[in-house]
Amino acid sequence: MAYANAFAALADPTRRMVFERLGKGPQAVGAIAETLPVSRPAVSQHLKVLKEAGLVSDRAEGTRRIYYIDPEGLGQMRAWLDRFWDTALAEFGAEVARDNLKRKDAK
Amino acid sequence: MAYANAFAALADPTRRMVFERLGKGPQAVGAIAETLPVSRPAVSQHLKVLKEAGLVSDRAEGTRRIYYIDPEGLGQMRAWLDRFWDTALAEFGAEVARDNLKRKDAK
DNA sequence: ACTTACGGTAAGTCATGGCTTACGCAAATG
DNA sequence: CATTTGCGTAAGCCATGACTTACCGTAAGT
Numbered sequence: 342m343a344y345a346n347a348f349a350a351l352a353d354p355t356r357r358m359v360f361e362r363l364g365k366g367p368q369a370v371g372a373i374a375e376t377l378p379v380s381r382p383a384v385s386q387h388l389k390v391l392k393e394a395g396l397v398s399d400r401a402e403g404t405r406r407i408y409y410i411d412p413e414g415l416g417q418m419r420a421w422l423d424r425f426w427d428t429a430l431a432e433f434g435a436e437v438a439r440d441n442l443k444r445k446d447a448k
Numbered sequence: 449m450a451y452a453n454a455f456a457a458l459a460d461p462t463r464r465m466v467f468e469r470l471g472k473g474p475q476a477v478g479a480i481a482e483t484l485p486v487s488r489p490a491v492s493q494h495l496k497v498l499k500e501a502g503l504v505s506d507r508a509e510g511t512r513r514i515y516y517i518d519p520e521g522l523g524q525m526r527a528w529l530d531r532f533w534d535t536a537l538a539e540f541g542a543e544v545a546r547d548n549l550k551r552k553d554a555k
Numbered sequence: 556a557c558t559t560a561c562g563g564t565a566a567g568t569c570a571t572g573g574c575t576t577a578c579g580c581a582a583a584t585g
Numbered sequence: 586c587a588t589t590t591g592c593g594t595a596a597g598c599c600a601t602g603a604c605t606t607a608c609c610g611t612a613a614g615t
Contacts, residue, residue, distance in 0.1 A: 345461065348455060348458045348459045348464070349459040351455045352456040352459035354452065357452070360532075364531070364536075366539070367539065367543075369562095370562060371560090371561065379603085379604070379605090380604075380606085381561085381562075382562085382563080382564080382606085383603070383605080385563055385564085386602095386603080386604085387603090388563095398540075398543065400543065400546075401612090403561085403612065404559095404560060404562080404612045404613065405560090405561060405562080406563090409539050410532060410535075410539060410540070411540060412533070412536045412537050412540050415533055415536055418525075418529055419526070419529055419530075419533070422525055422526055423526075424471070425467075425517060425522060426519070426522060426526070429471075429519045429522055430519050432473070432474065432517060433516070433517070436474075436505065436507065436516055460572090460573075462574095463573095476591080476592095477592060477593090478592080486574070486575090487574075487575065487576085488591085489575075489576085489592085489594080490573070490574055490575080492592060492593055492594085493572095493573075493574085493594090494573090508582090510590095510591085511581070511582045511583060511591045511592080512590090513593090557614100557615085558613100558614085558615080559612105559613085560611100560612085560613080561610105561612085561613105562609105562611090563608105563609090564607105564610100565606105566606090566607090566608105567604105567605085567606095568604085568605080569602105569603095569604090570601105570602095570604100571601085571602085571603095572599105572600095572602105573598105573600090573601095574598085574600100575598085575599105576595105576596090576597095577595085577596090578593105578594085578595080579592105579593085579594080580591105580593085580594100581591090582589105582590085583588100583591100584587100584588080584589075584590090585586105585587090585588080585589095
């Protein structure tokens with residue numbers, strides 16, 4: 342059920358930007374905020390959501406907090422998506438075949 | 449940029465239930481609504497969002513519309529997630545190693 | 556000890572979006 | 586054709602959540 346929070350977390354554009362920023366490497370909160378069009382508290386709130394979703398972790402470094410991507414959340418999302426992948430491909434193929442038949446009949 | 453709509457689409461619990469329902473096989477709108485705690489129009493609206501996100505497609509069958517999962521949206525999400533997967537694993541390993549060092553020092 | 560730097564939290568505002576009921580449209584059925 | 590069945594859309598209501606400013610705690614520097 343944890344993937345639920347992950348999807349919700351990555352649904353917001355700004356929060357996705359925060360996450361993508363961490364894809365370039367670990368960053369402090371202020372450093373992230375500087376590159377984004379929102380205030381630092383907003384970034385803090387986004388990081389909190391991402392952390393609760395298992396998408397990021399953090400460590401203290403003096404007075405700063407360094408955030409980095411946690412594979413946990415990513416893995417759960419991938420697992421969930423993969424549950425649909427194979428069957429979706431098969432079903433879609435069947436639908437396309439049905440569609441081709443119809444077009445043929447129309448001729 | 450299309451994966452953005454996909455994440456937003458799967459962020460809602462009800463909409464995720466609709467999608468998961470389609471994972472069992474193609475279904476008509478009314479059939480989906482019967483199994484869910486929301487009205488049929490609500491399901492219609494969710495399907496519209498899922499369709500715009502490339503997550504489902506539909507065909508007409510008499511007066512019903514049969515919806516089924518479209519691999520397109522799933523594929524884009526998987527591709528996006530995979531962009532972070534490898535680097536996230538590596539970074540996370542480095543963080544764990546750093547943490548172990550700290551614990552050692554503390555002894 | 557004082558001050559500065561860095562971040563998390565509280566409170567309040569405003570937009571987004573998910574839900575309902577009511578309505579309209581098209582295809583099958585008699 | 587009139588009726589029924591199955592969906593999509595419109596309008597309106599209400600909760601959620603993303604953002605801001607203000608404030609507080611903590612760690613380093615002088």
